[in-house]
Amino acid sequence: MVMQHGPGRPVPVVFTGTRPELAGLLLRGYALLLPTIGLYRFWLLTWKRRFYWSNTEIAGDNLEYTGNAMQLLVGFLIAVAVFLPLYAMVFYLSTQSNQAAIAGYGIIGITLWFLAGYAIYRARDFRLSRTLWRGIRFDQTGNGWAYALRRFGWSLLLTATAGLAYPFMAASLWRYRYVHSWYGDLRFGFLGSWKQLALPFYLTYGAVLVVGGAGLGISVALGVSTDSLAEPRAYLPLVIAALLIGALALRYQARELSAMYSSVRLGGAVVTVTVSGRALIWQYVLCGLALIGAFAVLAIGGLVVLGVLASEAFAGGGFDLEVFFRQMQGSLITLAAIIFGYLLMLGAFTLMTELFIGLGFWRLIATGASIAGIESLNAVRARGEDKALAGEGLADALNVGAY
């Protein structure tokens, strides 16, 4: 029997992953990062992707991630080989005169920016070509260098126009990515254009200018300047303006994601994605609250541990730094305490951002999506294997591409 759906009836995308499950997976992974000197990150990333993919269900069938840690490890080693010459160049430049060094750093920075485009594209290729749905693989064609060049050219234009060219850049890059994406032997289509982005973008742009200008103006009026510190109250308008700008940017991002994903076509299948700006902002608020909570717990825990290790320093209700350092006998303990404390803070930070922003983002897009005409995909056939990709290479080294 072939699965039946009513003709044209939109099918919602379901996400079944839970926060506790992801938290368990991440904590186990972080714990294993220590004995493997960080190498477990390739396995952790693989587990994380399996979690996201396998919990995303479209019309009763889950996605499947078929990549493995070894591929990521090999890709990373290749990237190291690419980066060592660049690194050697940075070192050589650092020994040169100031002008030469600044010019050299500039060139290397631009090279990295260019390479980032290539890396993003290759990373997407890696993920798509290792994604199965109903036993059929996704894929990406097109040329990573062409994409990098396109992105680089647009970013020059973006700089020259103080950001005003953004809607054109976004639409162009979305289009390049999707018209080179495949599901089996069926090519994706993209109907989006800058016209969908222009109005929300320029409105946001204007609002950001107004809010930023107002915040700066009020703060300056209250006595904030670059060469002296003002009282804390005077910085409040700046902080409020920054938060408002962040919210505006997220609201725009939700608009862009909704408009662009909803412009994706796959044969007779039509994707509709609705992400509300409020829901996106709420993820960040939750993340902020969780971070505050996590750091508070860490701070209290740290004080308790220090109190046990060096109880005399806390004698008499105060804290005596000199006694404290005398009690930390030997620098190995001190060093271990510093490193362990740092790792705990870093772990808490990445855990919370992954749990609230990473998961929140994925879930918002997945649950906000529905696909009409999905029965038209029944006729899709598999394409040949694509084994040419070794890891995400540069992407892993440059730390690009979420998930």
Add this chain to the structure above:
Amino acid sequence: MTIVGRYYDGQSATVHTVALHYLAEYDSGTLLIGDAADGSEIARWAASDLYLVPGRRDEMRLAASGQPAGARVVVRGADTIARIRATLPVLGTKQRRETTRQRRLAVTATLALVAVIATYLYGVPLLASRIVGLVPPAWELRLGATVASQLQSSLGGLQICDPDPGSLANRALTRFGQAAMAQSGSPFALDINIVRSDIPNAFALPGGQVFFLSALLDQAQSPDEFAGVLAHEIGHVAHRHGMEQLISSAGTGALIGFILGDMTGISVAAGLGSTIIDARFSRDAERQADAFAAQVAHRLEFDASGLVDLLNRVGEDDDFARALALLSTHPLTDDRKAALDRLGQDRPSGLEPPFTPAEWQAIKAMCGGALDQRGTPINVGATRTK
């Protein structure tokens, strides 16, 4: 009771709802995949070919070798999964084998990385001194000039106390420098500068420039102390420590970046890690320079351990320094004093003093005497190499 699942053939995107049957034979078996509606057979997979693919918690994904890459049988429900696992113990065996394989891979990779780090910790100080031998002296001279000009701008100009190379003090310093550098085979011409500054410090730059700041000179109470510190700095020049540390810290950055996978090297952990390793190299370099000073003291009549007395006067180690000794770029002064005393034990007697009393007076007077009383001396860790 039959088990119902979903079947993808890996060739087309059509989903089949299937009924699964297990056909047991003598030593192996076959999984029969039949259409759930009419019972017609769709596929049969040999039990020995079956393996599990990672998936969602409440879901079992079966694949079989020899089938198209995307061919799957997907079954849901904890009870059903348990039944299949019980019927097909080979699945669990293969899954455990795969886990073992991954674990072995991770352990091997970790051991390889440990080997790289160990090689690095013990090999790079050696390697760095080899590489330094390959660096053209002209390059190092240029680098020294760059650093000096950066210092000029950051310290607000370095004013040389006595610019006349023919003065009694400068001639004595040049003579001391030549005596110290003799037998070192260094390609650099030593350039000793006594400069006016209220920071009690002395340092050597790549390319042979030594700076001795007037505040430290003013604190020196005997020629022993002054000659000790000066010989120590000349030791840095002779060993090309500035260049060596530049090379090894560049290497450390690459290593840490490799471990953390952050090639931009901006992460704090990278900074801390490379600080620990660099500090280790730096302490080794300080010990080498101390040993150099002790060697010079075998040719000229002065007590090299005076350098520790002078450094102690400028800034003594406190409990804080002791607690952070692993991060410090300098060995603890007590240890240095002990090492220098040991090195100075069998010093020959009857050597020529480094400076005559008149020369020592002239050196002390180079910067016009007590200028140090302005402002608090800043403990910048005594001697620096870059």
